[in-house]
Amino acid sequence: MKTIAIMQPYFLPYIGYFQLMAAVDKFVVFDDVHYINRGWVNRNRLLLDGAAHTFTLPLRGASQNRLICEIELVGEPGWRDKLLRTIRQAYAKAPCFAEVFALMERLITFPAVRLDEFLLNSLREVAGYLALEVEIEGTSRIYRNSHLGGQERILDICRQEHADIYINPVGGEDLYDRASFRQQGIQLKFLRSRPVSYAQGKGEFVPWLSILDVLMFNPQPEARQLLAEMDLA
Numbered sequence: 001m002k003t004i005a006i007m008q009p010y011f012l013p014y015i016g017y018f019q020l021m022a023a024v025d026k027f028v029v030f031d032d033v034h035y036i037n038r039g040w041v042n043r044n045r046l047l048l049d050g051a052a053h054t055f056t057l058p059l060r061g062a063s064q065n066r067l068i069c070e071i072e073l074v075g076e077p078g079w080r081d082k083l084l085r086t087i088r089q090a091y092a093k094a095p096c097f098a099e100v101f102a103l104m105e106r107l108i109t110f111p112a113v114r115l116d117e118f119l120l121n122s123l124r125e126v127a128g129y130l131a132l133e134v135e136i137e138g139t140s141r142i143y144r145n146s147h148l149g150g151q152e153r154i155l156d157i158c159r160q161e162h163a164d165i166y167i168n169p170v171g172g173e174d175l176y177d178r179a180s181f182r183q184q185g186i187q188l189k190f191l192r193s194r195p196v197s198y199a200q201g202k203g204e205f206v207p208w209l210s211i212l213d214v215l216m217f218n219p220q221p222e223a224r225q226l227l228a229e230m231d232l233a
Contacts, residue, residue, distance in 0.1 A: 003165040004028060006154060009068065009119035009138075010040045011057055012126070012210040016169065016193035019230045021123075022132050023167055023191060028157055029123070031069045031116035032140035035062055042115065044210040048090040050203040055083060055210075059115060069116040069140045080108050087212070093201070094216035103129050104212070116140065126211060130224055151176050158186050167191055167232065194229040198222075 005020045006028040021027045042057040058074040087104055091097050107125040112118035124136050145156045158166050163186055170192040181188040197205045198217050214223055
């Protein structure tokens, strides 16, 4: 039985994204769809001084008229150093700072020019840290079906991958029709993340931050356990 999921690429997304990744054999990344301004493709939130703080990857010529795989990161290296300084300021006292900061240094200094290459590498780095046995692939590289849209493109990727099960976040429940998948011999399931909490130091718990926050406060075995805090139906 082969299980796949398909999502847009995001930078250090929240734990639900990695719960989905942990539930499948192959994780397909929609990197040839249009970029969304002020979405989560190139930004997320960390915990700074007890509150959510947004961090962003600076882009060159970002536009909703361009595909994610057509957009480049700003070439000047200063933003990478600045982002690492922000992470150090936010989490220097976190229990897992040393190993997770080393991970952040690797993925933030990864010498990619294109946004999609940078994001794919960061997803693979975090998946590797969490020891997830999943293959991660971008749509622009192999499927040649960008002319299709919506459910038809999902079904075509499932057919190309010989998938038996397709899993989508529960937020897309109204977008897809179980009968259409069943006619193709594919079982459609939806993943719902349960609320998770963990010690973040002093102050009230701030939920649904970047996976960075989860990793800083939870050793790898405990972080993996949190990935199981979800339901499939």
